[in-house]
Amino acid sequence: MAQPQAAAPGESATTVGAPRTAAEARAAVTEAAEQGGVAGDTGDVVIETRRLAKQYRGTLAVDGLDLRVPRGSVFGFLGPNGSGKTTTIRMLMGLIQPTSGSARVLGRPMPNAARSVLPRVGALIEGPALYGFLSGRHNLLRFDAADPTADPRTRKARVGAALERVGLAAAADKKARAYSLGMKQRLGLAAALLQPRELLVLDEPTNGLDPQGMREIRALVRELAADGTTVFLSSHLLDEIEQVCTHAAVMARGRLIAQGTVAELSAGSRGRLGVTTPDVAEAARLLAARGLTGLVTEEQKVIGELPAEPPDLAELNAELVGAGVRVRGFGLERTSLEDTFVALTGEGFDVAG
Amino acid sequence: MRVWWSLGLLRSELVTVFRRWRTLALFGVLAGVPLLVGIAVRIETRNGGTVGGGPRGDNGPAFLEQVSNNGLFLTFASLAATLPFFLPMAIGVVAGDSVAGEAGGGTLRYLLVAPAGRTRLLVVKYASVLAFCVVATLVVALSGLIVGFALFPVGEVTTLSGTTIPLSAGMLRALLIALLVAGSLVGIAALGLFVSTVTDSGIAAMATTVGLLITVQIVDTIPQLHVVQPYLFPHYWLSFADILRDPVQWTGIAKNLGLQALYAAVFGSAAWARFTTRDVTA
Numbered sequence: 024m025a026q027p028q029a030a031a032p033g034e035s036a037t038t039v040g041a042p043r044t045a046a047e048a049r050a051a052v053t054e055a056a057e058q059g060g061v062a063g064d065t066g067d068v069v070i071e072t073r074r075l076a077k078q079y080r081g082t083l084a085v086d087g088l089d090l091r092v093p094r095g096s097v098f099g100f101l102g103p104n105g106s107g108k109t110t111t112i113r114m115l116m117g118l119i120q121p122t123s124g125s126a127r128v129l130g131r132p133m134p135n136a137a138r139s140v141l142p143r144v145g146a147l148i149e150g151p152a153l154y155g156f157l158s159g160r161h162n163l164l165r166f167d168a169a170d171p172t173a174d175p176r177t178r179k180a181r182v183g184a185a186l187e188r189v190g191l192a193a194a195a196d197k198k199a200r201a202y203s204l205g206m207k208q209r210l211g212l213a214a215a216l217l218q219p220r221e222l223l224v225l226d227e228p229t230n231g232l233d234p235q236g237m238r239e240i241r242a243l244v245r246e247l248a249a250d251g252t253t254v255f256l257s258s259h260l261l262d263e264i265e266q267v268c269t270h271a272a273v274m275a276r277g278r279l280i281a282q283g284t285v286a287e288l289s290a291g292s293r294g295r296l297g298v299t300t301p302d303v304a305e306a307a308r309l310l311a312a313r314g315l316t317g318l319v320t321e322e323q324k325v326i327g328e329l330p331a332e333p334p335d336l337a338e339l340n341a342e343l344v345g346a347g348v349r350v351r352g353f354g355l356e357r358t359s360l361e362d363t364f365v366a367l368t369g370e371g372f373d374v375a376g
Numbered sequence: 377m378r379v380w381w382s383l384g385l386l387r388s389e390l391v392t393v394f395r396r397w398r399t400l401a402l403f404g405v406l407a408g409v410p411l412l413v414g415i416a417v418r419i420e421t422r423n424g425g426t427v428g429g430g431p432r433g434d435n436g437p438a439f440l441e442q443v444s445n446n447g448l449f450l451t452f453a454s455l456a457a458t459l460p461f462f463l464p465m466a467i468g469v470v471a472g473d474s475v476a477g478e479a480g481g482g483t484l485r486y487l488l489v490a491p492a493g494r495t496r497l498l499v500v501k502y503a504s505v506l507a508f509c510v511v512a513t514l515v516v517a518l519s520g521l522i523v524g525f526a527l528f529p530v531g532e533v534t535t536l537s538g539t540t541i542p543l544s545a546g547m548l549r550a551l552l553i554a555l556l557v558a559g560s561l562v563g564i565a566a567l568g569l570f571v572s573t574v575t576d577s578g579i580a581a582m583a584t585t586v587g588l589l590i591t592v593q594i595v596d597t598i599p600q601l602h603v604v605q606p607y608l609f610p611h612y613w614l615s616f617a618d619i620l621r622d623p624v625q626w627t628g629i630a631k632n633l634g635l636q637a638l639y640a641a642v643f644g645s646a647a648w649a650r651f652t653t654r655d656v657t658a
C-alpha cells in the first residue's frame with residue numbers, strides 16, 4: 024500500500040478528500056484493480072485489448088492500451104480531449120487498423136471477425152452522421168439494410184420501435200437535415216438500437232442533448248444494462264459516469280492510467296472519515312492513535328484515511344466524545360470521481376499535443 | 377434467403393441514389409440536350425435548309441444532317457453529343473461522390489459498423505454507379521426519341537453505308553447504341569470509384585474525376601501523343617456509330633468494350649485494395 028504523506032499544512036480545502044498527487048491516486052486505483060475489481064475471467068470480458076496502439080501519421084494517439092470491460096457492466100471511458108478515446112473505439116469497431124497490439128470484442132478478434140461481431144454491437148461513434156436528404160425513418164431503414172443479418176421482414180417494425188424508444192416518433196418523417204443537434208443524437212442512438220445488442224458502444228451519447236434528453240438517455244442506459252446489455256460509453260461528464268456506470272477507465276495522452284469499478288476509482292480503495300469539530304487538534308491526535316493516516320486539518324474539520332482494518336465507527340465516535348471533543352459532524356466522506364479524474368489527468372486545461 | 381437479405385443494401389443504395397435531387401437534376405440536364413438540339417435543328421431547317429453543311433469534324437459521325445429527314449437520328453445525334461463530356465461528367469459526379477461523399481458525411485462509418493462489409497459495400501456502390509450509367513444514357517436516348525418523333529418526320533433509316541433498313545430495325549439499333557454508350561462509361565465509372573476511395577471529400581473526388589476526364593479527352597486529340605491514345609478510355613467511344621453501318625462493323629466496338637473492361641478491372645481492383653485496407657476516421 025502506498026504510504027500516504029503527512030498532511031501538508033495550508034492545503035486548500037477544495038482538494039481535501041481527493042488523492043493529493045497523481046502518483047498516489049494511480050497507486051491506489053491500480054491496486055484496487057488488481058484486487059479483482061475488474062472481472063478476471065476471460066469468458067466474462069466483452070472487450071479486451073492487449074498492448075493496443077495506434078499511430079496516426081505523426082501522433083501516437085493510443086499507446087499500449089490494456090482494457091478489460093466485464094460483461095454486464097456499464098463501463099465509463101474517461102479522458103481529456105485528444106486522449107485517444109475515439110481512436111480506441113474506432114479500433115474496437117474495426118474502422119481503423121491498430122498499429123500494434125490486438126483487440127477482442129465479444130470474444131473474437133477485431134477487425135478480422137467484424138462480420139460476426141458487429142451485428143451484435145450497436146455503436147455511436149464521434150457523434151451521429153445522417154443523410155440530410157433522407158427522413159429520419161429512411162436513415163434508419165438504410166442503416167438496417169446495411170446489416171446483412173437484419174431480417175427485412177421485421178425492418179419496418181424495428182425501425183419504428185427504435186424511433187419510439189428515443190422519443191423521435193413524431194419527427195420521424197422530417198428530413199434529417201432539419202433535425203436539431205439533439206434530435207440527430209437521438210437518431211444516432213436509435214440506429215444503435217435497431218436490433219437487440221450484446222454490447223453498446225456510445226461515444227459521448229449525451230452530447231448536445233437537453234437536460235431532459237440526458238435523463239432519458241441515462242434511464243435508457245440503465246434499462247439496457249438491466250436487460251443484460253453491456254454498455255461502453257465515453258463521456259466528459261463525470262457526474263453522468265458516476266450516476267450510471269459500474270466501471271470506469273481513465274485515459275490520458277493515449278495511455279490508460281486507471282480502470283476499475285466506479286466506487287474504487289472515486290474513493291481510492293480506502294474510506295475517508297471526516298470529523299467536524301472546533302477541537303481539531305485533540306481530534307486529530309485521537310484519530311491518529313486509532314490508525315487513521317493522511318490527516319488533513321482544517322479550521323473546523325479533520326479528515327483522514329481509514330486504515331485497512333478500520334475501527335468500529337460508533338466506538339470511535341464515542342471515544343472522541345469521551346475525550347471531550349465536541350463532535351458536530353461525523354461520517355464517511357465521499358470523494359467525487361471528478362477529484363480522482365483531475366488528480367489522475369492533471370489540472371491543466373490545455374489539450375496535450 | 378441470406379442472398380436476398382444482402383440485396384437489401386443494393387436496393388437501399390439504388391433508392392438513395394435515384395431519389396436524390398442531384399441525380400434528378402443531372403437527368404434533367406441530360407434530357408434537355410436532345411430538346412435543345414432538336415429545337416435548334418428545327419429552327420435552322422425551317423426554310424428547307426440543311427444543318428452541318430460546313431466541313432465535318434473528324435471526331436463524330438454527321439448524324440445531325442439527317443435529323444431533319446428522320447427524327448430517329450436525333451437520338452443518335454444526342455448520344456454522340458453527350459458522350460464526350462455531359463454523360464461522363466454526370467458519371468464522374470456520381471461515382472466520385474459514391475464513397476467519398478459517405479466518408480465526408482460520416483455515414484460511411486455507420487454503414488461499416490452495421491456492418492455492411494467493405495467489399496460488399498464497394499460492389500454495391502459500383503453496381504449503383506453502373507445502374508446510373510444505364511439510366512442516364514436511356515434518359516438521353518428516350519428524350520431524343522420523343523423530341524425527334526415530335527418535331528421531325530420518321531421513317532426508314534438510311535445507314536452510314538447508304539443502304540436503308542426499316543424503322544423497326546433502326547429502333548433496335550438505337551437501343552443497341554444506347555447500351556453501347558452506357559457500356560462506354562464503365563471505365564470512367566471505375567476510375568471515379570477509385571478516386572472516391574482515396575479521399576474523404578466528395579467534392580474533391582468529383583472534381584478530380586471530371587478533371588481527369590477533361591485531361592484525357594484533350595490528350596486524345598493531340599496528334600503527337602498518338603502512342604498512348606489507344607489506351608485512353610474515351611479513345612474508341614464513338615465506335616458506337618459502326619452499329620449504323622450495313623453490315624455492322626464490330627472491330628471498333630470490341631476494342632472499346634475490351635478497353636472499358638480493362639479499366640474496370642484495373643481501377644476496380646485498385647479501389648478494392650485501397651478501400652479494404654484504409655483507415656476510416658472521418
Ligand SMILES: Nc1ncnc2c1ncn2[C@@H]1O[C@H](COP(=O)(O)OP(=O)(O)OP(=O)(O)O)[C@@H](O)[C@H]1O
Nearest residue numbers: 079082084102103104105106107108109110111657
Ligand atoms: N484522423 C486523424 N488523423 C491524425 N490524428 C488524429 C486523427 N484523429 C485523431 N487524431 C489525434 O489522435 C489523438 C487522439 O484523438 P481522439 O479523437 O481519439 O481523442 P478523444 O479522446 O476522442 O478526444 P475528445 O474527447 O475530444 O473526443 C489526438 O491527438 C488527435 O489529434
Ligand SMILES: [Mg+2]
Nearest residue numbers: 108109149226
Ligand atoms: Mg472523441
